[in-house]
Amino acid sequence: MSWRSLALAAALAGTALASAAHAQPQLDGVIGAHAVLQRDQPIPLAGAARPGETVMISLAGHSISVTAGRDGRFSATLPALPAGGPFTLTLAAPSGATVINDLLIGDVFLCSGQSNMEMKVRDAQSLFPEAHAPVDPRLRLLTIGKKMAVRPLDRFDATPAWEISGPETSPAFSAACLYMAQSLRHDGDVPVGAIHSSWGGSRISAWMSDTALRQAGLADDAELLALYARDPAAATRRASTIWEAWWRAASGDAAGAEPWQPDAALAWRAVPSFTNFESWGVPELADYNGMLWYQRTVELTPEQARGAATLSLGMVDDADRTWVNGAGVGGMSLAGAQRLYVLPAGTLKAGRNVITVNDDDVYALGGMLGPVDAMRLTFADGTGIPLGTGWRYAIAKRVPGAAPRVPWDDINGAGTLFNAMIAPLAPIRLAGIAWYQGESDTGIPGYDRRLRAMIADWRQRFGSPAAAFVIAQLANYGAPALAPSESGWADVRDAQRRVAAEDPHGGLAVTLDIGDASDIHPGEKRLVGQRLAQAMRAARAGARDGRAGPAIGSAERQDSAVVLHFTGVQGGLHTSGSDQAIGFELCGAGAGSCRFVAGRAAGSTVTIAGDGKPVTRVRYAWADAPATNLADEARLPVGTFEVPVH
Numbered sequence: 043m044s045w046r047s048l049a050l051a052a053a054l055a056g057t058a059l060a061s062a063a064h065a066q067p068q069l070d071g072v073i074g075a076h077a078v079l080q081r082d083q084p085i086p087l088a089g090a091a092r093p094g095e096t097v098m099i100s101l102a103g104h105s106i107s108v109t110a111g112r113d114g115r116f117s118a119t120l121p122a123l124p125a126g127g128p129f130t131l132t133l134a135a136p137s138g139a140t141v142i143n144d145l146l147i148g149d150v151f152l153c154s155g156q157s158n159m160e161m162k163v164r165d166a167q168s169l170f171p172e173a174h175a176p177v178d179p180r181l182r183l184l185t186i187g188k189k190m191a192v193r194p195l196d197r198f199d200a201t202p203a204w205e206i207s208g209p210e211t212s213p214a215f216s217a218a219c220l221y222m223a224q225s226l227r228h229d230g231d232v233p234v235g236a237i238h239s240s241w242g243g244s245r246i247s248a249w250m251s252d253t254a255l256r257q258a259g260l261a262d263d264a265e266l267l268a269l270y271a272r273d274p275a276a277a278t279r280r281a282s283t284i285w286e287a288w289w290r291a292a293s294g295d296a297a298g299a300e301p302w303q304p305d306a307a308l309a310w311r312a313v314p315s316f317t318n319f320e321s322w323g324v325p326e327l328a329d330y331n332g333m334l335w336y337q338r339t340v341e342l343t344p345e346q347a348r349g350a351a352t353l354s355l356g357m358v359d360d361a362d363r364t365w366v367n368g369a370g371v372g373g374m375s376l377a378g379a380q381r382l383y384v385l386p387a388g389t390l391k392a393g394r395n396v397i398t399v400n401d402d403d404v405y406a407l408g409g410m411l412g413p414v415d416a417m418r419l420t421f422a423d424g425t426g427i428p429l430g431t432g433w434r435y436a437i438a439k440r441v442p443g444a445a446p447r448v449p450w451d452d453i454n455g456a457g458t459l460f461n462a463m464i465a466p467l468a469p470i471r472l473a474g475i476a477w478y479q480g481e482s483d484t485g486i487p488g489y490d491r492r493l494r495a496m497i498a499d500w501r502q503r504f505g506s507p508a509a510a511f512v513i514a515q516l517a518n519y520g521a522p523a524l525a526p527s528e529s530g531w532a533d534v535r536d537a538q539r540r541v542a543a544e545d546p547h548g549g550l551a552v553t554l555d556i557g558d559a560s561d562i563h564p565g566e567k568r569l570v571g572q573r574l575a576q577a578m579r580a581a582r583a584g585a586r587d588g589r590a591g592p593a594i595g596s597a598e599r600q601d602s603a604v605v606l607h608f609t610g611v612q613g614g615l616h617t618s619g620s621d622q623a624i625g626f627e628l629c630g631a632g633a634g635s636c637r638f639v640a641g642r643a644a645g646s647t648v649t650i651a652g653d654g655k656p657v658t659r660v661r662y663a664w665a666d667a668p669a670t671n672l673a674d675e676a677r678l679p680v681g682t683f684e685v686p687v688h
Contacts, residue, residue: 221571282370
């Protein structure tokens, strides 16, 4: 039978089974037709049946019986199996039978992160043969749909559908994940299952469980999310209080004199249109990333002001925080979402009412976008007032740091994506996890702590303590460095390096040489995937050296020079375009003490001549978009690092 016929038969069988889903035993997680189960590890299963009934589970000649509890839930564990298949998994009970066909036993990999992991094959550079590979019946692909939840979900609404990799299915799959999986398939005739669960623009905190959040020092976010699950109105009030306290601390504004107060004396100007403010023709906004204040006054009768109301603002790019008469009423940070906020009774008043919106544009375009006909204040009796005209704006003062986000945000939240897109994957076992994220965490301290907590938690939840965890180090993006300076992107890259280096089953794929300084979404994902595969092999083996690429080991003084020792070098380090290695900085202990220096590469070392100034540490590629030229003979580059000099 051809793979297309097999897929059609499985789809028809699935349709027939779905029609009786209320009666037959069903499995949680992602075990469905064409799925891959992890080899050489016990196979955990969980599901639902009629309360108290016995379920017989059979796979590859192994059978086990379990009894559903009073709540209809059951769990079981089948013995570990070697690579092979296809097999059929059967669940038989008095209420009926469920048959899952075409299961393979092999290696299962989870790919997660933000937009650079999410980028599809068809949206990346697709000139490579791998992008148009023929059908591989032993490579299976699964994409988890985007969803958020304020509590962990036990199961998906419907079992996500696995697909057989081929020219009809791979173009819609994650490019980095597909190229990694294809490379790993070349290691032998072992089936590979690749699960993709990503969301562009997401912070790492959104992918962390309650346990991981608390371990990473984010207990306040975890508590606030739990409050939101119980009492959204109380959580919204608390979130506004937190944001307001942050603003006062960052701006120095006194209480009662903040820009969201109804009579704030700002340099107000009329809003020309509800489009991205970069298109208004205002010179200072043409390439502006930062905050704008929007404000509108509404005159209400006593009848209109009586009772609760709803405020609809349309879309805001990127994040908003909104007040009515100086009282916080809501805020979120998903640019494509309509803002609809409930105003409790007492928020509005007869006469003058002032609506104030802070728009925090952190990337690319920004502004209140409407549409105008969606902007409306609706009263308790169903009547309302349109809000599509009469707004004014003022450019906010620059303040340090990142504004707090509410933990129930889709992508900037705390646990929201873990709850809906990771937790329901269980129970499964994994061979490894590939992580490509961090762009949205630049400028937020403590990425290493958050990453460590998430890694430990995911391994525990998937019952895979030795699962490899490999990280795609952030590529170069942004303005070139004309002088040594601090860099949020370098901070994240170095945190990724340190976490991977200390983990016996961690790995790092350096991408500095294949990014695009003018595009945060570089199209070269084939090499990213292949480097992730190299790192995955080494991490699974527990190798600290070898195929993952050159990594900094240590820095030591030798007379007046500093000698850097690298591990994992294949054939020696070499420079391109010059006989000197660029991108290095010698630094003292204090801020602003770093200076550019050149190095000489030889074998697995780089020697930097002293410059007569104090040296306590060495930095490399410490910029958003650094200029570098150092790689080994396998053409694997050295990534960003900062190390002490001993």
